[in-house]
Amino acid sequence: MPLPPPLIQFLASVHPYDTLSSADLEALADLCEAKSYAVGETVFALGDKVTDLIIINEGEIEITDEVDVQLSILGPRNSFGERALLRGELASRTATVTAQATLILMPAATLFALIEKQPAVSKFFDRRRPAGRQKKDLTTLSVGQLMTHDPVTCTPDTTIRDAAAMMHEAQISSICITDVEGFKGIVTVRDMTGRVVARGADISGPVSEVMTTECLTLGPKALVTDVLHLMVERGIGHIPVVEGTDILGIVTQTDLTRAQAMSSADLVRRVARSKDAGTMARATAEIPQLLVQLVDTGNRHEVITRLITDIADTATRRLLTLAEAQLGSAPVPYLWLACGSQGRQEQAGVSDQDNCLILSDAVTDADLPYFEALAKYVCDGLDACGYFHCPGEMMASNPRWRQPLKVWRGYFEGWIKKPNPEAQMLASVMFDLRPIGGDESLWAKLHEDTLKAASANSIFTAHMIANALKHQPPLGLLRGLATIRSGEHRNHLDLKHNGVVPVVDLGRIYTLQGQLHPANTRARIEAAIMAGFLSRSGGADLLDAYDLIATTRLEHQASQIKAGEKPGNHLDPSSLSDFERSHLRDAFVVVKTMQSAVGSGKGALG
Known part of the structure; x- marks a missing residue:
């Protein structure tokens, strides 16, 4: 039956249908149906043919994947079923009522007609398709x-x-x-x-x-x-x-x-040929403009952050070379590693440095002043190049993070055996380590052994999961966007700590549970899917959510740079369109749901 007036008014409050004229909205309402569902009823199941786009007027719907892992909990104004409709496929997930619901059913033919005739509707559903942004010359x-x-x-x-x-x-x-x-x-x-x-x-x-x-x-x-x-x-x-x-x-x-001349390759070349940190700094000072260009020309977020990280890697290796030229050859083999965003190859418009040194067990007390001087030279040089000193001193210039291999092995063993809060924090950082310069054999066996020990220790893994869930997506009541309530960034979203970091933490958990080797977040999620450790449906949703959040963050930083501002992570959601806010909220819902699945032990396959 056609929708009664209150439901027509409700439909007019849901984007993108709020862009329709009164006449078009009334015509749409005549083609839709309102239907009530009781708790426990299945709206559609895995393998069913989906015939309608479904908009929730009242109630709550649980979406689960092919192995019954919860993908999301949807409430009023959320819609579902579009994935199967737009791709012409059978349902790849199951929708079950978890709170008595009134649903608005929009026939597939009606949805396709709207997409064809209404630009706002077309844009809304085009964004849900997996096609990437088109690169521009x-x-x-x-x-x-x-x-x-x-x-x-x-x-x-x-x-x-x-x-x-x-x-x-x-x-x-x-x-x-x-x-x-x-x-x-x-x-x-x-x-x-x-x-x-x-x-x-x-x-x-x-x-x-x-x-x-x-x-x-x-x-x-x-x-x-x-x-x-x-x-x-x-x-x-x-x-x-x-x-x-x-x-x-x-x-x-x-x-x-x-x-025309600016490219990551050009900056890498200039950094690699720099004679000192001052010359190098003149090249790295152009990274913000490179970020703007890479964003404006439509590159994917993981490509942009990889290219920018390559410059930091080159700067680190060049500073190591310059340090050895000044101090002489190293007395024993060593390995310089990066952690944090550089370790994950995810550096953006603003970054501090997080690094450490693993020394050969052959090192003697007499050798230690050499590595102290080397670490100071490199860390100070990176600071001069804009990779400022880590406020928590998680750098090779700190003696704690400049130790022989046997000490590092003891660090990881201790963190895994006694996962107190400090151990959880340190392990979270150090599990993102990636070799930058030196003897990589100092890391390979340690990395392998650490992953094996961590995944075998259920208590450690549980503590790491609990630590990872401390960073929550910015969702409030009814899963609307929740902004910061006070302080300098009042009424803003933190796209780093409440946006990107929750996904980074999930990727790290999948790595520990599955003994996976990548350090990059997107590569970790893809590896978990390929290994059958994360369901394809859940993994695809998480990748889409991560892509949207990370892209929004980079676009925001690029706009700040173009306005002459320092790039940051705090975004005023009122600066976004209804379309952008709607999809950003959906992305946060996906992340929140995947966190809940990991927290309940259902986030991975057996």
Whole structure:
């Protein structure tokens, strides 16, 4: 039967149907059906043909996979069934009522018609499909993505001398002229040379006398291709970006050259050839702009963080080489390892350093000052390059984390046998270790033995699970988004500690339980699926959720960098569209559900 008025109003409050006109909403309601279900009833089971998209009006639905592992608990305004409908497949999961429910059933034909005719609905369900973001070439970016924001400006009556001084102080090759009416013109270094120096103009006169007023401008939505063509055709090197009468930014040949030349390979090359930490720091200072470019050109989050981590790895190895050149060859074999985000190859726009040294058991007391000096040289060099010292001193410069192999073996054995809170914290960090430079044989056997011992100790694994579940996704009542309540980041989401970290922790647990070798979070989840240790349905959902959360975090950091801000992890959810908030919430629900499954012992296959 058609939906009664209260349910029509409810449907109008659910995205993306809230974008429909009143007439379209009424027409949709006539094609939908409201149906009541009792606790314990199955809406559809694994292998069933799914004929409707189902929206929960009241009640609660449990979704389980092919081995009866809970994937999610859905409440009002959540929908399900779209996976099978959109892929033309039989149900790959089971939906069971866990609290008396009223469900709105939308026939498949009705859903497909909406997707075809309503852009907002099409966008909503396209996002649920597994296709990745389409990569874009640099030339297809918009001018607004490449331009230098907030260009240096002066008024028309500013003296030529003062305008030249402003350009010199800012180390720029042009200055834009504006007044209360908006953008008026531009003066470049070439103008200063040709119109002032060559003609002997009075430098105390107004800059308006030498500015170019009929200059070419572009809007922020123009393509970088347009800039390239205009610069080549007209022989110019500066194009102001104007919207109406407002100057928004400027694009120069330097911007284009930097963007075209910038790549992770270029930064790796420059770092690898650096003669000291200062030279290296000038290259690593460009990492934020590299992040912006990698995000804007549509690279996947795991590709971006891998490329950025490669630069940190190269910096570490180069500093080790420079240290040995200064201190002499190491007296015994050693291995430098990274943990934290570098160890997992997941570095983004902001990162401290987490590292350690494993020394050969042949080391003597007389050798220790050498490794102390080496560790200090490398850690201080990394700090100079923007990988600031770890606040918790989890670095090789701390003697505790610069020890012979036998001591490291004792560390891991002790943490596993007596998993107190400190042991849990340290083990969480150290299970992300990855060799960077030196003798890797010092790690291989220790790593293998540690994984075997950890997975065999159920008490240790239980403590590690409990520790991992301390980081919870930001979900409140009825599983809506829950923001930080007070302090500097009030009303924001922490996309690191409440977004990415919970998935990182889950990946680490799967690694311990399955004795898996990858350190990277996404690779850990994929390995757990491939090993049959994590169900394909649950694993696919977790990967999709992780991809969305990690991508949102990188896009947020890129937008901060473009706005001239320091990249961070705190996002105001009101800056997102209804579409983005809805899917981010769904992603957090998946993570929360997988945490619950791990906590109850149902998170993996037997």
